[in-house]
Amino acid sequence: MFESYTIKDIAKALGVSTSTVSRALKGSYEIGAETKKLVQEYAEKVNYRPNPIALSLKDQKSHSIGVVVCEVANDYFSQAINGIESIAYNLGYHVIITQTHESFDRETVNVQHLLSRHVDGLLVSLSAQTTDTSQYKYLHEKGFPIVFFDRIAADINTHRVVADNFKGAFDATELLIKSGFKKIAHLTNSNNLSITVERLNGFKAALAKHGIEFKPGYLKNCEHGGMIYDEIEFAVKALLAMDDRPEAVFIGSDRLTINCMSILKKLGVKVPDDLALAGFTNSEVVDLFDPPLTVVRQPAFQIGQKATELLIKTIESKWPVEDFTTERVDTLLIERLSSQKLK
Amino acid sequence: MFESYTIKDIAKALGVSTSTVSRALKGSYEIGAETKKLVQEYAEKVNYRPNPIALSLKDQKSHSIGVVVCEVANDYFSQAINGIESIAYNLGYHVIITQTHESFDRETVNVQHLLSRHVDGLLVSLSAQTTDTSQYKYLHEKGFPIVFFDRIAADINTHRVVADNFKGAFDATELLIKSGFKKIAHLTNSNNLSITVERLNGFKAALAKHGIEFKPGYLKNCEHGGMIYDEIEFAVKALLAMDDRPEAVFIGSDRLTINCMSILKKLGVKVPDDLALAGFTNSEVVDLFDPPLTVVRQPAFQIGQKATELLIKTIESKWPVEDFTTERVDTLLIERLSSQKLK
């Protein structure tokens, strides 16, 4: 096995005490210049690294943060994790990632697991199935640092970082309207999610602004957050089978947008001729699609970074934090062929 | 802050000693049935969780493994990490991910960082820039567990998990040949990488089998592993500008395949009419591309799993491991429009 030097080894080698070594290494003023130099040079020479586990045990912090997301192999979340990691790394934390696969049970198990690992705080994006947020409420009340991002718990007053989902949805919907569509459907995620509600509101607001009535029949929710292909296919087919079939659809989630394209292609429905399309996604290759996709992009990397900064600030705060912010960052609308009305 | 119960709290509350609690909790036979029950019920009640940091300090293991990859926001690696995490999670390890962004310096820093965190072992996929593997050699010789996956170090005899890159390349190239192409270029990664060499060999073997001469001019390396867009664009343009311009190109990396498509589209080069294309990628949406892409997929998830299993087995081995395996898993060739010869 691989051994590394401890403070004790250095102390023994140099014939001083461990406390001297400890102090010398952090340049304490109490240590004589030559001793200090001696110790520091020796430590350097043997490539001494303090044992972070011992430090953690001492100061009762694990220097790790737990992340709860639905899926890593998802463009939005892999980008967000990238942001999380970049901040955590710089501030000396490491990141433990867990996936819910949109299941509430799995989410609960993950949180328990992370707590048993004594993470110093939690970065959470709720699963599509989650309605009961009491475990977070309990922890939050006990003073345990939690930051929600993307899919937040409305009833827990802690730091939150989200995209401006309302505006993102509004913009995309308005774009479809301005392209000339009036019959616009909305395919979206589980109603449990904050993002679903916000995006639906943005969708409705855009319709209202342009005097278009919201038709409940044009709204399709996929309760499993796009994890179940058949559910999406069912919803898409239902839209296509309507008497007053929509001409366009605005899609409220990354996975749904991609899967919807895939289903339409399979069914031989031409985009945008038969059905125009705009949707949320963070995929970087949608301009290579046939047709190129009109999308709402979220600054996932920055969202991950901000959430992590807030979390670590909370963790390291000397005083109980009581003042919580909700950061809202802009989305980006990119128009491509899929949302255009062809002659 | 958030406090949790320790063995000491339980001992005090129950008026027994800490060792009794410790033993009772692991159901030791030395403890009387009623004491055991008492302790276990109390621990359950207060939701006791052993402090993993204390355990780590005791048995000199951090129960964490370090991962070195070039990029997380890459389909192949995010899928591999998924596999890594799934195994690590089940075996009680957590995973610290670092990214090299294809830089050797960054890789060195990352390895140092991971070692300073006292990870129990390393899962490594080399950066495109790396030629000097001495840091790994040094660690390996000291008995430190390392498993290479995907981009391996040829000169270090440790566990390795790779796709059958030779065959994957061979199959894709042969497919192009069978489609009727003879002038086939190869756009690929840095020559430093094991995968580059293996895929090139597969490419050459397929040409040879069908009596086609290998033209060095048709081989383009992107030394930065596709991180620099201009480099790829330069290579693609060079191929297109050749007197004896290739009719098809086989691409040896995920990022290059996607970027090449993007460049061809920008240049107005029609695929497969003007240039047919087949390449390695693990993107799940390439069937939505225009045109749908012919690809070689790697079982990234399984590769991640296997590598992690081997690593943890090595870590937990009671004896120094001397017998190392190289696991080679099959790739999957999926034919779509991009590789077909149109009339």
Next chain:
DNA sequence: GTGAAAGCGCTAACAC
């Protein structure tokens, strides 16, 4: 200016 020792949470060897 430096050393001794306690303590963080847990386990295990050694009492009794």
Next chain:
DNA sequence: GTGTTAGCGCTTTCAC
């Protein structure tokens, strides 16, 4: 059957 204690690596208070 249960308690006492040392020790994992490090910091820090208290001595000198």
